[in-house]
Amino acid sequence: MSRHVTTPRVLVTGALGNVGREVVLACGAAPGLIVRAAERRYEDLRERYPQHETTSFDFTRRETWAPALKDCDCVFLLRPPPLGDMSATLNPFVDVAYQSGIKHIVFLSVMRANEMTWVPHRKVELHLERHGAGWTVLRPGFFAQNLQDAYRRDIVEDGRLYVPAAQGRVAFLDVRDLGEVVSQIFHDPCSFLGKAITLTGPEALSFDEVASVLSGELARPIRYEAASIAGYAWHLRRRRGLNWTQIAVQTFLHVGLRNGDAERVEPALPQVLGKPARRLSEYISRERSSWR
Numbered sequence: 089m090s091r092h093v094t095t096p097r098v099l100v101t102g103a104l105g106n107v108g109r110e111v112v113l114a115c116g117a118a119p120g121l122i123v124r125a126a127e128r129r130y131e132d133l134r135e136r137y138p139q140h141e142t143t144s145f146d147f148t149r150r151e152t153w154a155p156a157l158k159d160c161d162c163v164f165l166l167r168p169p170p171l172g173d174m175s176a177t178l179n180p181f182v183d184v185a186y187q188s189g190i191k192h193i194v195f196l197s198v199m200r201a202n203e204m205t206w207v208p209h210r211k212v213e214l215h216l217e218r219h220g221a222g223w224t225v226l227r228p229g230f231f232a233q234n235l236q237d238a239y240r241r242d243i244v245e246d247g248r249l250y251v252p253a254a255q256g257r258v259a260f261l262d263v264r265d266l267g268e269v270v271s272q273i274f275h276d277p278c279s280f281l282g283k284a285i286t287l288t289g290p291e292a293l294s295f296d297e298v299a300s301v302l303s304g305e306l307a308r309p310i311r312y313e314a315a316s317i318a319g320y321a322w323h324l325r326r327r328r329g330l331n332w333t334q335i336a337v338q339t340f341l342h343v344g345l346r347n348g349d350a351e352r353v354e355p356a357l358p359q360v361l362g363k364p365a366r367r368l369s370e371y372i373s374r375e376r377s378s379w380r
Contacts, residue, residue, distance in 0.1 A: 257348070
């Protein structure tokens with residue numbers, strides 16, 4: 089039996105994370121969409137989003153999929169970092185989603201996933217392509233919010249940015265812009281069906297320049313110290329307590345920055361939003377309390 093839905097309902101997976109939160113807020117603030125936030129920690133969801141629909145959801149528990157998808161028209165699909173086996177989690181979820189009547193899936197991939205066949209995100213991209221149904225892939229660059237997450241303790245405790253990026257430059261992307269892009273896509277899906285879109289910030293900055301912006305906003309000196317690869321791995325293990333898998337991923341990511349993997353400024357984001365992407369200085373000014 090066909091469904092008659094006047095207002096599209098969006099299921100947002102990973103709704104408690106940095107990206108999911110901005111997608112929920114952007115889609116919820118725009119008229120014409122109903123948001124259903126999905127995550128494992130249901131009580132936390134209800135507390136954070138009392139104005140939106142919420143549902144308990146876990147990619148590893150198939151019994152949560154159908155209730156989350158019920159009456160939804162589109163999905164924002166985000167891979168939880170701990171999940172590596174896409175054939176047992178995200179890909180079968182995609183199958184179930186389309187079978188339940190989902191018309192459009194927006195999948196958050198990673199930059200250059202089409203060139204890195206070994207990353208889990210590429211397996212999901214290919215699975216979406218094989219379906220031939222409604223999908224859009226977003227390939228974001230390096231998030232500005234890493235300054236609040238991966239780098240925060242170094243900034244607060246040591247007054248430094250300590251990464252093995254050498255003099256590489258980065259076009260930092262504000263996740264708030266990403267959320268607005270997703271909202272725009274769900275409002276006008278026909279313009280984005282079957283497309284893979286790379287998103288970056290508006291300017292490529294060195295970590296020395298990032299440290300200078302932080303110093304100005306925080307009114308105290310923040311320096312950039314270019315770490316060696318071995319020194320950075322040891323720092324993550326000894327000072328931050330990460331496991332070796334986390335260390336390998338984070339180190340590999342930053343070594344790529346040395347080679348210019350994240351310095352290219354792409355035009356897609358302002359084209360989608362009709363306005364310039366947010367600059368890193370705007371983000372740091374807005375979130376300055378995070379580093380005090």
